[in-house]
Amino acid sequence: MVVLATKCYVDGDARERALDGLRSLVDNAIGDLAVEYEVGVRHDDFPSVTVDGEDGVAARNVLREEWGAITPEFVRGEIYTGTLESWDESGFVLDAGEDVRVPAEEIGLGPGSPEQVRTRYGLVQHLPLRFVYGEPSRLADDERDRLYDWTRGTGRVNANSATRGEVRATVNRAGHAGDIVTVERFGLLEQSVICREGTDPPGLLASIGTHLPAELLCVVP
Structure with a gap:
């Protein structure tokens, strides 16, 4: 069994849609095995x-590679994935099957409080983040590089509580497909949502926000 390092925290019909989508994604990843x-x-x-079957080991490896995996124990110095559970003045708390605290000085994303860093980089709650386990734990170098790259692009609007299809449909419905x-x-x-050159991320956020019951944060280059 592989426990995926992502969460399904919505309820009702939204939960069923999310799980249907996950089954399709899993099938796309390992359905040919x-x-x-x-x-x-x-x-x-x-x-x-x-997962059971002749290609079980390969299938589990594919899922771990694509989603990250929640593990029952941690080894100091190894990289794991957790979801952004909460934040305060002292740092981030990631849920990796148990709470893992990343102190403010180990976030490594420039100046500002954890809340300011979270807002600047568009880190919506439950976003999966890679970290190096230790005393203290810290964000992984590859994760820091990925987040820095976001600020060098054309801008983004990040969302939680919605599937990719739901977000894409919302953008289209708001008239912003182009x-x-x-x-x-x-x-x-x-x-x-990755913006085209010349698109204003805060403006896009304001336009789609009325249609999407989610936390939305923009990344402005």
Whole structure:
């Protein structure tokens, strides 16, 4: 079994749509392998995929590579993935099956309080983030590089609580299909709308925000 490092924290019909989407994504990833699989959700909202069959090892490796995996224990110095659970003046708290605190001085994304850093980089709640486990833990170098790259691009609007298809449909419905490059998936319910050159991220956020019941944060280059 692989516990995916992303969360399904919505309820009702939205939860069913999200899980249907996850089953399709899992099928796209491992459907051609000689395996049978079943998708479920743990009590803590992390999805699990039970895999059996001749290609089971390969399938589990594919899922870990694509989503990251929640593990029962940690080794100091190794890289893991957790979701952004909360933040305060002292740092970030990531949910990696248990709470992992990343102190403010170990975030490594420039000046400002954790809340200011979160806002500047568009880190919506539940966004999967890679970290190096230790005492203290810190954001992984590759994660820092990825987030720095966001500020060098054409701008983004990041959202949670919605699937990629729902975000794309919202952008289209708001009349902004021509103002974006694509919608990039970060987690099951965390997406990033990549703006075209000349598109104003705060303006796009204001336009789609009335249609999308989600946390929205923009990244302004």
